Amino acid sequence: MPRFDLDRFTRDPQAVAAVTFASDVFPLLSRRVTVPASCLALAWADGDQPELLRAGAEIESGRWRRILIARTDPLPLTFEFRGLPSSDGFDFIAKVHLRVQLVPHRDELASFHRAVVGSGERVTLDQLQRHCEEVVRREAADFAGTRTAAELASVATWEAFDAAxxxxxxPFGFSSGLGLCADVRVEFASSAFEAARHDERFAEQRRQRLEEEASLRKMAAASREAHLASLASMLDKVRAMAGESGEARVAELIRTFDAGQRAQLYAGLLAQPASRRTALILLVAGDELLAVDPASPHQLAWRRRLEGDIGPLRSVRVMESVGARTVLVGARRGVYLLNGEFSLTRQFAFDQPASPRGGVNAAVLLGERLYATHSEAGLRRWAVHAAPGESGGAAAADDGTACLEQLTVGAKSVRDVQCDGAGAIWFSIDSRVAGWRPDSAEAPVLLTAPAEVTALCVAEGWVFAGLKDGxxxxxxxRAPHDLAELRGPTGHAVESLHWLPGGGIARLLAADRRPVLDLLVIGDAYRGEYRAAVPLRWAWAADDWIAAVNDNRDRLLLWRPSEPQSPAAIVPVGQLCGNTIQDAAMLLA
Known part of the structure; x- marks a missing residue:
């Protein structure tokens, strides 16, 4: 075997060129070899000038001292350069695919020997790539730096890189004996530019979508106005038919229409101008009374800390009488009484139990007495106009009289005390509802429900109870044993009930921790829904707004009564005050 195997050289895909002594290329019994196909040789004798031997030429023993064997096939090189900035500041990655070829002339091959082979004995593709890398990098960097990111991302721009x-x-190839083949391919890519372009496309799509939605809303509003005008005309006809019978007759007449028409008429009534505007929505959270103006709902209208000694706040209720308004705020161990200007005038406390876990869940004024329900303290009563103590307007009154203890002792829940406008108060005790006239010697009315009573509403001569089973x-x-079921079990405990009158139609708003509020028309099978994306725990209703608190108790959601599809506003109360909502009440102008 010769010391330098020409056959092995031609079969090695990494081999580009090699320098060897001429005597090393001859087999043992042969004094001649032929330059392989796709190769050429540069041979040196004793003189300085080498001679070029092309493929097929014979190399004779004894004539040559050294030989450079090199491939003449195009040699593929691939480069990847990162961090090449475009003219507008986006970093690109350039991938360059090219082929170089040794120039088959004596002087060029001698230049290749000096510049590339140097003092070495062998040149591989990797070495050739490193030799060419800098000139390709400089051109890629200059090419990228003189073009915008949009131009670099365009395939049409890449074609100009070949000529550049x-x-x-x-000049580099001339000094290295290399020629650049014509099929250069380059690709420029930038994840940052693609992300920016994606954001631009998304922004443009969003802009178009918003324009389309605005157009649809405009069309829907026009259609809705026309529809409401038609409903208003229909309602005027219904009222005219009702004549002197008034609103009660309106409800009866609406029930004579078919289901689809009734739904439209009920919706039309909700869209009628409000008889009274909601001035504020009051909320209690922590030890603060908060106010939200529905007309500007994205911030608190005001917040006031109640710094008494009866603990954090639990409930709020607005009581109205002729020429006066009172706000009752339930706390852990009693009730704060505020006047119409939201100034604290009195506090009413109880001492036992000394460390209750809950708080006053509801309070109500009946004549000169204040009544409050508390699941551990039961039903308590105070004289509102008892002489205050030495500490001024916010002084504590008496300890509160425990009422109907024979009913409340040992109960798990005592809640939702309300008055019916006829001298009686109503409240729930576990699965029972009690109706009691404090000024009468008669025993309280006691009704037992088929499940725990979790919500209560007393309005216009009716008592409504929501149960744990839905x-x-x-x-x-006046006839408490005339019990009727408005809705069967749903599996969702009713958390709140609120009365919504108006237009002669009695409605009941129910919340049960589903992402919808149910609006039931009393005396009809019609049911409306106010929808949200989150479960809803409590809800309240007025002519111009529907309000609800989500199950996490950190947001207040508001709907227009005639727009039940989604909330008109969501108030992030938890973020604004740092506490969860305990209760709310709507204050009418």
């Missing part, structure tokens, strides 16, 4: 690289490669019951206050 060929021009830069000429049922809704009602009975007239």
């Amino acid at each position: 690289l060929a021009e830069r490669f000429k 049922r809704l019951l009602r009975w007239p206050t």
Whole structure:
């Protein structure tokens, strides 16, 4: 075997060129070898000038001292350069695919020997790539730096790189004995530019979508106005038909229409101008009374800390009488009484139990007495106009009289005390509802429901009860045993009930921790829904707004009564005050 195997050289895909002594290329019994196909040789004798031997030429023993064997096939090189900035500041990655070829002339091959082979004995593709890398990098960097990111991302721009690289490669190739083949391919890519372009496309799509939605809303508003005008005309006709019978007759007449028409008429009534505007929505959270103006709902209208000694706040209720308004705020161990200007005038406390876990969940004024329900303290009563103590307007009154202890002792829950406008108060005790006239010697009315009563509403001569299994019951206050079921079990405990009158139609708003509020028309099978994206725990209603608190108790959601599809506003109360909502009440102008 010769010391330098020409056959092995031609089969090695990494081999580009090699320098060897001439005597090393001859087999043992042969004094001649032929330059392989796709190769050429540069041979040195004793003189300084080498001779070029092309493929097929014979190399004779004894004539040559050294030989450079090199491939003449195009040699593929691939480069990847990162961090090449475009003219507008986006970093690009350039991938360059090219082929170089040794120039088959004596002087060029001698230049290749000096510049590339040097003092070495072998040149591989990797070495050749490192030799060419800098000139290709400079051209890629200059090419990127003189073009915008949008231009670099365009395939049409890449074609110009071929000519630019060929021009830069000429002097380098001349000094290295290399020629650049014509099929240069380059790709420029930038994740930052793609992300920016994606954001631009997304922004443009969003702009178009918003324009389309605005157009649809405009069309829907026009259609809705026309529809409401038609409904208003229909309602005027219904009222005219009702004549002197008034609003009660309106409800009866609406029930004579078919289901689809009734739904439209009920919706039309909700869209009628409000008889009274909601001035504020009051909320209690921590030890603060908060106010939200529905007309400007994205911030608190005001917040006031109640710094008494009866603990954090639990409930709020607005009581109205002729020429006066009172706000009752339940706390852990009693009730704060505020006047119409939201100034604290009195506090009413109880001492036992000394450390209750809950708080006053509801309070109500009946004549000169204040009544409050507390699941551990039961039903308590105070004289509102008892002489205050030495500490001024916010002084504590008496300890509060425990009422109907025979009913409340040992109960798990005592809640939702309300008055019926006829001298009686109603409240729930576990699965029972009690109706009691404090000024009468008669025993309280006691009704037992088929499940725990979790919500209560007393309005216009009716008592409505929401149960833990989702049922809704009602009975007239004057005939409490005339019990009727408005809705069967749903599996969702009713958390709140609120009365919504207006236009002669009695409605009940129910919340049960589903992402919808149910609006039931009393005396009809019609049911409306106010929808949200989150479960809703409590809800309140007025002519111009529907309000609800989400199950996490950190947001207040507001709907227009005639727009139930989604909330008109969401107030991030938890973020604004740092506490969860305990209760709310709507204050009418």
